[in-house]
Amino acid sequence: ETGVTQSPTHLIKTRGQQVTLRCSSQSGHNTVSWYQQALGQGPQFIFQYYREEENGRGNFPPRFSGLQFPNYSSELNVNALELDDSALYLCASSTRLAGGPTDTQYFGPGTRLTVL
Amino acid sequence: AQTVTQSQPEMSVQEAETVTLSCTYDTSESDYYLFWYKQPPSRQMILVIRQEAYKQQNATENRFSVNFQKAAKSFSLKISDSQLGDAAMYFCAYRSAGTGNQFYFGTGTSLTVIP
Numbered sequence: 427e428t429g430v431t432q433s434p435t436h437l438i439k440t441r442g443q444q445v446t447l448r449c450s451s452q453s454g455h456n457t458v459s460w461y462q463q464a465l466g467q468g469p470q471f472i473f474q475y476y477r478e479e480e481n482g483r484g485n486f487p488p489r490f491s492g493l494q495f496p497n498y499s500s501e502l503n504v505n506a507l508e509l510d511d512s513a514l515y516l517c518a519s520s521t522r523l524a525g526g527p528t529d530t531q532y533f534g535p536g537t538r539l540t541v542l
Numbered sequence: 543a544q545t546v547t548q549s550q551p552e553m554s555v556q557e558a559e560t561v562t563l564s565c566t567y568d569t570s571e572s573d574y575y576l577f578w579y580k581q582p583p584s585r586q587m588i589l590v591i592r593q594e595a596y597k598q599q600n601a602t603e604n605r606f607s608v609n610f611q612k613a614a615k616s617f618s619l620k621i622s623d624s625q626l627g628d629a630a631m632y633f634c635a636y637r638s639a640g641t642g643n644q645f646y647f648g649t650g651t652s653l654t655v656i657p
Contacts, residue, residue, distance in 0.1 A: 428586065459645070468546075468633050468647030469587075482644055516587065518645075530577070531645060533587035 428452060430519050430534035438540045439507050447502040447537045449517030457481075458500040459531060460492060461516040469516055475500050476522055504539075512541045544569045546636050548648035555624045556656050562609075563619045563651045565634030573639035576610065576617045581650070582630040590632070593617065595639070621653075629655045 429452035439445050451458050457476045461469035471484035475494035489505040498519070504511055515538075518531035545568045555561035567576070578590040593601045593610050600608050605622045621628055634648040 428588070461645075461647075466649075468635075468649045469645075471644045471646070474644070484644060514585065518587075530575075530589060530592055532589065533579075535584070535586040 428519075428532040428534065430517060430532055432515075432517050432534040432537050434537060435535070436538045436540075438542065440542050441507055441509060443507050444503065444505045445507060445539060447504075447515050447517075447539070449500045449502070449519075449534055451498045451500070451517075451519030452532050455519035455521050455532070456498050457520045457522040458494055458498065459518045459520070460500070460502045461518065462486070462511075463514040463516055463536070465513070472502070507541045509541050512539060514538050544571075544636050544638070544646045546634050546646050546648040548632075548634055548651050550651045551649070552652045552654070554654040554656055555621070555628075557624055557626060559624055560620060560622045561624055561653065563621075563632050563634075563653070565617045565619070565648060567615050567617065567634070567636050567646075569615070569636065569638075571638055575637045575639060576608075577635040577637070577645075578606070578608070578617075578619045579633045579635060579647075580628075580630045581633060587633070591619065624655050626655050626657065629653055 431450045459474040460472040463469045473483040478494045491503045494500045514536045516536045517534045520531045574595045576593045580588045609618045631650045636646045
């Protein structure tokens, strides 16, 4: 166990709806990254939050957005859900020193999102 | 963007034997980090081993070791004395040592351990 938790475990939504996924980072970690893992694929980087601000973003549209809270927990919000958004969403926490790169990431168990 | 390639979608190994999983990557950077992560059927991704590119010595963690060939941009994982609990998806990942925050993952290798 990594100490990173995610909720909910599973979620079923319909096309066009909005969804919020949550992540609690490991104690002592100040950075949270979100990944989308489609079936049979490796994780794809969505974005990273550090000090409550987005700090790096992958090739995902603006309808993917997030938040980080003062306790370093984070949310991933997806608007206008599409069928292709069906995937496992992974959260990873890590420590990042001021101005420095992200250290080793520790992953949560993921949220399985199904869009019908 | 950096790319990570795992050319073996599936591998199998007899229990107690040794298996090597392959990974190659493409980058123009000289300093970076490489990782192997394991994702069991329970799906929580677990760090197996980490290698800094500036270190010539190959990383080792108990039964897991890597063969890091920087010039060839190759980073293979060797699992010795394979155990049933080693069965999982294994992902190779790359991260820049600079200010880049993104991890790039390969498509994974599914390892089966045969009793």
